[in-house]
Amino acid sequence: MSRIFFDSGSFTKMDRRVLEAMLPYLTERFGNPSSIFLKEGEIAKSAIEEAREKVAELINADPKEVIFTSSATESNNLAIKGLALARKNKGRKILFSQIEHYSVLNQADFLKSLGFQIEYVKVDKDGLIDMDDLDKKTRDGAILLSLLHASPEIGTLEPISEVSELLKERDVLLFCDAVASCGRIPVDVKEMGVDALSVSSQMLHGPVGASALYLRKGVEIVPLMQGGFQEMGIRPGTENVPAIVGFGEACRLAKEELEERRKKLEKLGKRLWDGIDSAIENIHFTGHREKRLPGHVSFWVEYVEGESLLIWLNLKGVASSTGSACASNIFARDETGLRASHVLTAIGVPPDLCHGSITFMLSKDNTEEEVEYVISVLPEIVDTLRKMSPLYEKHMREKIKGGTHGGTVQ
């Protein structure tokens, strides 16, 4: 059997049709879009504008509100620092949800060095933003909130429109990282009421090297780089035309096939969830049960460590991801680089228990056969590792002891 890719939170396979759309721009159709008096430039420029329309259409924006960047990390940096700097006379307080991506969270120190304060808005045990905490923290002087649409680690979908309503009353801008959700479920910037939003090409079967930042008309931003007039001067630098063309095509396909993809993901995700739930004891699913990304299954199993699970799955041909500290930063100088996932810690999984976490994030390319295969191999892997685990041994002994003393046998 060929590899089974259940790690679509990190990458997706580029669609063949996307490659076809890109090829001319990697070969004969070359040119700098800024060379406006040249035929080559005209061709490149119109290709970018066409792609911009396709991205805009997928998220229900105006093409003028779409800025191309090189990666989701760049979009997230441009959004947060750019919006904060544009509003620094209004206030200095920036809010992050506790479960933001590293490309958001790790801006904190730099923002502090620029004179901003960072506060973190709590999430509940399912990963949903705590509206009371948000209410409290937006009462005085906050200028911006960064809240992701869906957590790639636990799959929970945040109530973005409810949040944006509150923020509008308080004159707080809302930036939303929709990298994990876009292309899987409808992402409508108007309905969501966001001021800025990021989308990534590589997460929706487009090429790596292109990403977009939606910026609502009228919202001011300070560019982080200075250069030419590309992307309205907000993101100078010669555009990556082939990648942008591919990104546009990937968005067009995502829009066209959204319902079909969503339904497929929902079905596969449900089967995977039920299958492993019934085959493995002492398993705990993470994230909200209903309000979640389709095709996303995340959990932790007791008495087993996540990195070991991940390696075994990999050996059996299955790509997944883990929030285990053991796998966090293995090449760090020393063990201080190892930290349990901030997302699992935020939803209250005790640090000594989140080690066994695994995330399966499916894509349109996965099949029922692949799901069945994973359902069949995962229990074996868990069993192998549990047989090796002194914690499991202790658990089993207590279970037996509990039984003989008339206690509850679970």
Added chain:
Amino acid sequence: MAGPYSEKVMDHFMNPRNMGEIEDADGIGEVGNPVCGDVMKLYLKIENDVIVDAKFKTFGCGAAIATSSITTELIKGKTIEEALKLTNEAVAEALGGLPPAKMHCSVLAEEALKAAIEDYRKKRKEK
């Protein structure tokens, strides 16, 4: 395949040697690492101060399982005095090296071994 672990680590991870328990062990050492949550339990069978059998059970990452496994191999047939000289560096070296952040797993193996020998000595005194 060039993953973060050496071939030797992967071999011991996939085919752990001496995994299990010794029912009538003469010394048992159980140690834990709060950073990783790793728990290592080492069982020793000792005759005339020689380690005649060693088995382990480990909850932890790939490196934790591999270090436990190779430690049992390294100490079998050795006298207690010889075994006590085993350092965590030697354990890591025997595995073809470990990533820096995983060196603590080899420390854990060394500690489990020392704890098991200490347990054996304590039990002998009691006898």
